[in-house]
Amino acid sequence: MNQIIDISIPQLLLAFVFILIAQASSFIYHLGLNRDISVGALRTFAQLFLMGYVLTFILGTQSLLLTLAVFAVMVVSAMFIVRGRVKEKQVAYVLPTFLTMLVTYFATAVFVSGFIVGTTPWWEPRYFIPTLGMVIGNSMSAIAIALERMFRDMRVQRDVVEMKLALGANYREASDEVFRNAVTAGMIPSINAMMGVGLVFIPGMMSGQILSGTDPLVAIRYQIVVMFMLVGSTALTSIIVMLIVRKRCFGSGEEVLLTPR
Amino acid sequence: MTHLLEIQNLAFSWPGAEFPVFEHLDLTVREGAFILVRGASGTGKSTLLRLCCRLNRPQVGVILFRGRNIVETAPAVLRSMISYVAQIPQMTDMTVGENLLLPFSFAANRNKIAPSEEALEQMLAEFYLEGVSLGQSALKLSTGQKQRLAIMRAILQQPDLMLLDEPTSALDPESAAMVFSIMERLNTERKMTILGVTHSDYRPETVVALAYRLENRRLTLTDA
Numbered sequence: 001m002n003q004i005i006d007i008s009i010p011q012l013l014l015a016f017v018f019i020l021i022a023q024a025s026s027f028i029y030h031l032g033l034n035r036d037i038s039v040g041a042l043r044t045f046a047q048l049f050l051m052g053y054v055l056t057f058i059l060g061t062q063s064l065l066l067t068l069a070v071f072a073v074m075v076v077s078a079m080f081i082v083r084g085r086v087k088e089k090q091v092a093y094v095l096p097t098f099l100t101m102l103v104t105y106f107a108t109a110v111f112v113s114g115f116i117v118g119t120t121p122w123w124e125p126r127y128f129i130p131t132l133g134m135v136i137g138n139s140m141s142a143i144a145i146a147l148e149r150m151f152r153d154m155r156v157q158r159d160v161v162e163m164k165l166a167l168g169a170n171y172r173e174a175s176d177e178v179f180r181n182a183v184t185a186g187m188i189p190s191i192n193a194m195m196g197v198g199l200v201f202i203p204g205m206m207s208g209q210i211l212s213g214t215d216p217l218v219a220i221r222y223q224i225v226v227m228f229m230l231v232g233s234t235a236l237t238s239i240i241v242m243l244i245v246r247k248r249c250f251g252s253g254e255e256v257l258l259t260p261r
Numbered sequence: 262m263t264h265l266l267e268i269q270n271l272a273f274s275w276p277g278a279e280f281p282v283f284e285h286l287d288l289t290v291r292e293g294a295f296i297l298v299r300g301a302s303g304t305g306k307s308t309l310l311r312l313c314c315r316l317n318r319p320q321v322g323v324i325l326f327r328g329r330n331i332v333e334t335a336p337a338v339l340r341s342m343i344s345y346v347a348q349i350p351q352m353t354d355m356t357v358g359e360n361l362l363l364p365f366s367f368a369a370n371r372n373k374i375a376p377s378e379e380a381l382e383q384m385l386a387e388f389y390l391e392g393v394s395l396g397q398s399a400l401k402l403s404t405g406q407k408q409r410l411a412i413m414r415a416i417l418q419q420p421d422l423m424l425l426d427e428p429t430s431a432l433d434p435e436s437a438a439m440v441f442s443i444m445e446r447l448n449t450e451r452k453m454t455i456l457g458v459t460h461s462d463y464r465p466e467t468v469v470a471l472a473y474r475l476e477n478r479r480l481t482l483t484d485a
Contacts, residue, residue, distance in 0.1 A: 159347065159351050160351050160353065162316060162347065163347060163351035163411075164367070165336070166314060166344065166415075167340070167363060167364040167367065167370075167414065167418065168340050168341035168364050168367045168370045168418060169337060169340075169367040169369070170335075170336070170337040170367070170368060170369065173367050252318075252332075253315035253316075253332065253336050254336040254337065255316050255317060255318060
């Protein structure tokens with residue numbers, strides 16, 4: 001049970017069969033995804049190898065500064081990905097989103113690593129960095145979905161929002177529905193994941209632990225912590241970002257700044 | 262009569278536009294007045310009304326409401342006193358009754374007393390909405406019915422000034438006549454001050470109105 005089978009480079013290359021299947025599907029059905037699949041596959045390969053070497057190095061050095069540097073790189077990269085997906089020019093959302101991600105992700109990782117798992121030191125890279133990776137990966141998608149939804153609904157429902165403003169609503173009251181729908185849209189994938197975990201799918205972290213020889217009963221405890229952490233951190237980050245960005249959708253006279261495209 | 266609204270040297274431009282929509286615009290609205298601003302599409306009539314309740318921001322000029330610059334009043338409080346009814350009436354996905362009472366759920370209107378169900382039913386008749394019940398969906402009403410409902414909802418807050426933005430532009434002649442009749446009755450019976458914009462040739466029959474024309478970026482008095 002404690003033996004893990006190493007994957008050799010030829011065996012790893014054999015996994016490219018799945019990429020070839022995806023490429024063939026795109027080619028046959030003219031999906032136009034061949035370039036994206038190629039780039040995605042290469043990036044997966046390169047980024048994970050890089051991450052593997054970086055983690056090996058950091059785990060060896062046990063340096064707080066290096067651990068925090070990895071954290072900073074991960075958050076900056078996540079922000080770039082969010083910015084790439086949410087192409088909004090009229091509302092300055094990047095800086096508040098970045099700062100919120102920085103603070104909430106750090107707080108979550110410290111809480112899980114230092115308090116729930118109880119590592120010493122609290123930034124023990126073997127726990128701290130994978131925890132961050134899961135939090136950022138999950139929450140980043142939620143933020144992107146929520147931001148896209150908020151900007152879209154604010155434009156589509158601009159007349160309704162203005163109707164409420166004209167009837168004496170403040171900006172929070174006028175955009176309450178837009179706000180709730182945006183946060184909900186971001187949260188639903190995390191909540192659905194909690195519903196299906198263990199029944200519909202075995203999450204990556206738990207699978208990885210089991211594959212590496214961990215007792216499944218230990219692995220599930222970690223997975224429960226991870227699932228709760230993902231829902232909590234996603235809710236916290238999404239709500240803070242949406243509260244700040246929603247305010248920025250309105251001018252000083254609480255007028256809607258977003259104009260139809 | 263005191264000045265309810267004073268617009269002084271107002272100018273507005275859309276971002277990136279070469280020319281302003283209008284400039285050097287002055288207008289005084291006295292309490293109890295019935296003022297119509299006419300003009301072709303795109304001359305800035307709607308923008309003028311939206312500026313009065315801060316739904317848009319002017320580049321130049323001052324708007325005073327009861328002698329006080331409107332930017333010094335919290336937007337929600339200002340809009341509970343100056344009610345704006347948009348050209349296309351908007352309803353939420355709720356019943357007629359819930360839509361009518363919507364303004365009373367907002368913090369700025371919490372000190373106002375919401376009308377009873379009986380009062381609302383009586384008002385529906387006054388607004389030519391006899392066949393409409395408080396429990397039915399507001400989204401299923403015709404555009405003309407929605408427009409009358411939107412005006413009714415706005416006056417339930419008992420604002421000091423009603424801004425009516427082309428209230429009949431999307432209506433058939435019969436519905437338009439009903440809305441014009443309502444506007445005049447609001448002014449004569451409820452002493453409501455009305456500032457409306459229209460591109461129609463409507464001439465009030467039962468009220469003394471001031472008519473202005475907005476064209477070539479200027480506002481001029483045409484009919485006193």
